[in-house]
Amino acid sequence: MSKINNLRELFIEELRDLYHAENQLIKALPKMAKASSDASLRAGFEHHLEQTKNHATRLEQIFESLGEKPKGRTCDAMKGLIDEGDEWASQRAESSLRDAGIIVAAQKVEHYEIAGYGSVVSMAQRLGLEDAADLLRQTLDEEAATDETLTEIALGLPLESIAAGVDM
Numbered sequence: 301m302s303k304i305n306n307l308r309e310l311f312i313e314e315l316r317d318l319y320h321a322e323n324q325l326i327k328a329l330p331k332m333a334k335a336s337s338d339a340s341l342r343a344g345f346e347h348h349l350e351q352t353k354n355h356a357t358r359l360e361q362i363f364e365s366l367g368e369k370p371k372g373r374t375c376d377a378m379k380g381l382i383d384e385g386d387e388w389a390s391q392r393a394e395s396s397l398r399d400a401g402i403i404v405a406a407q408k409v410e411h412y413e414i415a416g417y418g419s420v421v422s423m424a425q426r427l428g429l430e431d432a433a434d435l436l437r438q439t440l441d442e443e444a445a446t447d448e449t450l451t452e453i454a455l456g457l458p459l460e461s462i463a464a465g466v467d468m
Contacts, residue, residue, distance in 0.1 A: 311423040312366065315359055316373030318416050322356040324375065325349075325409065328382045332406065335389035338399045341453050344446070345406075351442050358435045365432065381409045396457045403454045410447040417443060 304310050329352060333345035363370045388401035417440035424433035 307423060308427060311420060311427060311429075312368055313373060314416065314420050314423070315362060315368075316370060317375045318413070318420065319356060319359045319363075319370045320373055321375040321378035321413065321416070322352055322359065324378045324382055325352045326356065328385060331389055332385055332402055336399055336402060337395035338453065338457060340456070341399055341403065344449055344453060348446050351446070355439045355442070358439055362429075362432045362435060366429075377412060378409070381405065381412060384408065396459055400454060400457055400459060403450050403457075407447055407450050410443055410450065413443045414440065414447065 304313060326349065329345050329349040333342045333349070336342040336345060360370055385402060385405035388398060388405050391398045391401060393401070417436055421433050421436045421440055424430075424436055
């Protein structure tokens, strides 16, 4: 990372990180959907793929409005989180257990994005970039809703047979 001298530069770098993260997710979500045995989980990933494409488009709009390029930053954190999801997707575990593991990995992704978007919303506000803040807030709200949906799906997975015999 190059030297950051002010809040605007930090904002741009964080947007680039999120842009790279979103593009990694665009590639990963179809694999997660395919590996999911639960129909609502699969549909949730397919829906979130379309949202994620919109997230990337919103970021491109912000970069264009700032006269900046979106490329240039690699999001290593998202790569690691996606690798965890890939590990669960390839597990030979009972299908609902594999789905539960995929949900754990997906929620880690959502929490990372919620943290990132929360930060850039506040930076955009501090910089007086209200249009950017509004676009970023839309994405933040969608990420939070996805996290809630994943929790609801997880609560509906039939894991009782797997948990049988284990003292909780």
